[in-house]
Amino acid sequence: MSRLQHFGWFFSRGFGPQGWGHPYFDWGYRWTEPALYQQSARELEQAGLDLVIIEDGPSLGSPETLDLRVREAYGGPKHDPVALTSFLLAATSHLGVAPTVNAGAWGPYLAARHFASLHHLSGHRVGVNVVTDVPSTRHYGVPRVTHDQAYDRADEWLRAVRELWHSWDDGALVADPSTWHYADGSKLRRTRFEGEYFDVEGPLNAIPFTDGDPAVVSPGGSPKGIAFAGAHSDVQLALAPLQLERVRTYRQRVIDAAVAAGRPAGAVKTLFVFKPEIVASDEEVERVVRASFDPTDDVVAAILAGQSSDLETDLTSLPLDRPVDPSIFGEHVSQGSIKGLLGTFDDFSSATLRELIVAKARKGRIDEHAGFVGTAEQVADFIEEFGEEADNDGFIFSGDLHPVTVHRYLDELVPVLRRRGILRREFGGGGIQGNLHEF
Numbered sequence: 341m342s343r344l345q346h347f348g349w350f351f352s353r354g355f356g357p358q359g360w361g362h363p364y365f366d367w368g369y370r371w372t373e374p375a376l377y378q379q380s381a382r383e384l385e386q387a388g389l390d391l392v393i394i395e396d397g398p399s400l401g402s403p404e405t406l407d408l409r410v411r412e413a414y415g416g417p418k419h420d421p422v423a424l425t426s427f428l429l430a431a432t433s434h435l436g437v438a439p440t441v442n443a444g445a446w447g448p449y450l451a452a453r454h455f456a457s458l459h460h461l462s463g464h465r466v467g468v469n470v471v472t473d474v475p476s477t478r479h480y481g482v483p484r485v486t487h488d489q490a491y492d493r494a495d496e497w498l499r500a501v502r503e504l505w506h507s508w509d510d511g512a513l514v515a516d517p518s519t520w521h522y523a524d525g526s527k528l529r530r531t532r533f534e535g536e537y538f539d540v541e542g543p544l545n546a547i548p549f550t551d552g553d554p555a556v557v558s559p560g561g562s563p564k565g566i567a568f569a570g571a572h573s574d575v576q577l578a579l580a581p582l583q584l585e586r587v588r589t590y591r592q593r594v595i596d597a598a599v600a601a602g603r604p605a606g607a608v609k610t611l612f613v614f615k616p617e618i619v620a621s622d623e624e625v626e627r628v629v630r631a632s633f634d635p636t637d638d639v640v641a642a643i644l645a646g647q648s649s650d651l652e653t654d655l656t657s658l659p660l661d662r663p664v665d666p667s668i669f670g671e672h673v674s675q676g677s678i679k680g681l682l683g684t685f686d687d688f689s690s691a692t693l694r695e696l697i698v699a700k701a702r703k704g705r706i707d708e709h710a711g712f713v714g715t716a717e718q719v720a721d722f723i724e725e726f727g728e729e730a731d732n733d734g735f736i737f738s739g740d741l742h743p744v745t746v747h748r749y750l751d752e753l754v755p756v757l758r759r760r761g762i763l764r765r766e767f768g769g770g771g772i773q774g775n776l777h778e779f
């Protein structure tokens with residue numbers, strides 16, 4: 341029998357109208373209300389997932405390209421994931437919920453207090469996905485910093501937050517009704533965190549935790565990002581090509597970073613973003629893969645709209661059968677997104693825009709490691725193989741937090757993973773830390 345792995349869900353386009361243009365809308369998709377998300381969260385919990393991570397992009401992006409972002413709702417609007425978190429926690433009993441917070445956006449005291457309150461309210465089930473995106477911080481009235489400085493700021497932020505969470509010493513909370521003695525003020529430490537970015541005094545006006553701190557999730561894959569994960573995280577939300585050697589290497593970098601920070605090798609679970617397309621039969625796998633080689637105009641248009649939003653550059657008005665002139669990408673466009681558009685092509689002169697988009701539409705069989713289309717058994721084989729051959733900790737499924745998407749991924753896969761001993765059968769208690777660290 342295989343060993344257990346950890347699974348989570350990345351609500352990858354965040355708390356917004358991500359179903360726009362999708363048939364979900366045919367039956368009243370009310371994205372601003374909690375019901376659909378709560379139903380989905382309960383299903384993730386019944387499936388035995390450890391946590392859901394809620395993406396966030398607090399900014400609508402560059403002022404010149406607002407229309408590209410909102411026209412088809414690819415880049416916004418987006419509501420606050422921390423507000424949604426309370427509703428998801430209220431609807432579940434075991435699932436961890438980790439909203440995304442930019443360490444430049446919330447002051448450490450506010451964050452420590454808010455997350456402490458949610459952690460207590462939920463039976464210790466809160467996490468925080470700490471991100472360092474720089475452009476969006478212009479909305480917060482904080483100094484603009486570089487990529488690496490944003491990590492230094494996040495590192496300070498988290499150290500200040502943790503100092504506040506631990507500003508109540510053992511025995512500080514008395515809570516003895518026989519004497520009406522609630523707390524011992526002599527055991528509350530007047531902490532003072534003085535760094536380059538923050539100067540914060542404690543103690544925190546919230547009681548200490550009984551089942552560990554809120555879990556820290558981190559997604560950055562640069563050397564700074566991995567060092568941050570090693571020093572602070574419980575989960576590294578890893579984005580990497582799902583090849584055995586790449587997964588092994590990525591995981592080892594996180595382990596090395598944890599050890600370098602003085603933490604145990606197993607302190608961080610590295611969970612890889614995974615978007616399989618699960619279909620009913622092997623014939624269906626063939627059909628879906630073959631159809632993807634000749635995408636319909638609608639598929640091409642949808643990919644163009646999504647790429648235009650990500651790149652904050654209008655690709656929809658460019659001629660499809662000519663190469664893209666890379667000078668159209670302004671300074672505001674992330675190099676990562678430009679590389680993403682190129683995919684496996686070396687440069688923009690080697691392909692027309694249509695070829696770039698058609699390559700994005702292309703799918704492959706998961707059992708040949710050529711893509712992610714497979715039956716539930718084939719997807720389970722893939723998951724099992726990564727556990728056995730790359731010592732992988734687990735995967736984070738990525739998609740909308742919508743019952744249709746959740747069913748599509750999990751209905752057939754969950755029983756197969758359970759039967760093979762890869763997915764938990766029950767929760768052991770201990771909140772989000774228990775979910776992540778009990779095996």
Ligand SMILES: Cc1cc2nc3c(=O)[nH]c(=O)nc-3n(C[C@H](O)[C@H](O)[C@H](O)COP(=O)(O)O)c2cc1C
Nearest residue numbers: 395396397440471472473559560561562565577579
């Ligand atoms: C899988 C994944 C998820 C991310 N989710 C978010 C997010 O929800 N919000 C955000 O502002 N940035 C998000 N980021 C961006 C990271 O926080 C970070 O800014 C970016 O990856 C650059 O850091 P790096 O160079 O260390 O990778 C995400 C990155 C990855 C790889």
